[in-house]
Amino acid sequence: MENDWTKVLDFPGYRVYRREIDEKKKHVTLWIRRKRGNRSFRCPACGRKVEGIHEAIERAARDLPCFGYTATVIVELYRLRCPDCGVKTEQLPQLPGKAPYTKRFEDEVGKA
Numbered sequence: 267m268e269n270d271w272t273k274v275l276d277f278p279g280y281r282v283y284r285r286e287i288d289e290k291k292k293h294v295t296l297w298i299r300r301k302r303g304n305r306s307f308r309c310p311a312c313g314r315k316v317e318g319i320h321e322a323i324e325r326a327a328r329d330l331p332c333f334g335y336t337a338t339v340i341v342e343l344y345r346l347r348c349p350d351c352g353v354k355t356e357q358l359p360q361l362p363g364k365a366p367y368t369k370r371f372e373d374e375v376g377k378a
């Protein structure tokens with residue numbers, strides 16, 4: 267079941283580990299985190315390989331609706347401790363900028 271959500275979600279390197287479906291509000295919430303093996307980190311500021319993890323945080327992003335349901339993805343992100351830059355939050359191409367939207371959501375809204 268969780269694997270199926272991971273497949274349709276299409277967030278490379280990430281898997282769905284929890285989900286909630288609100289039938290009244292027609293809303294799906296998916297929690298995702300890195301797959302095992304997807305654990306090499308680079309500092310988003312300088313690109314250096316980083317071993318140290320400061321903490322894990324959750325970031326919620328509105329995603330495209332699916333099957334008539336609105337959708338939110340909650341992504342586990344790491345705050346990395348770079349020896350040169352200090353603590354930096356990793357960045358995903360699917361979550362550009364600071365706005366609480368996924369890239370594909372922003373692309374779709376931009377088209378409208």
Ligand SMILES: [Zn+2]
Pocket residue numbers: 309310311312313314348349350351352
């Ligand atoms: Zn750095």
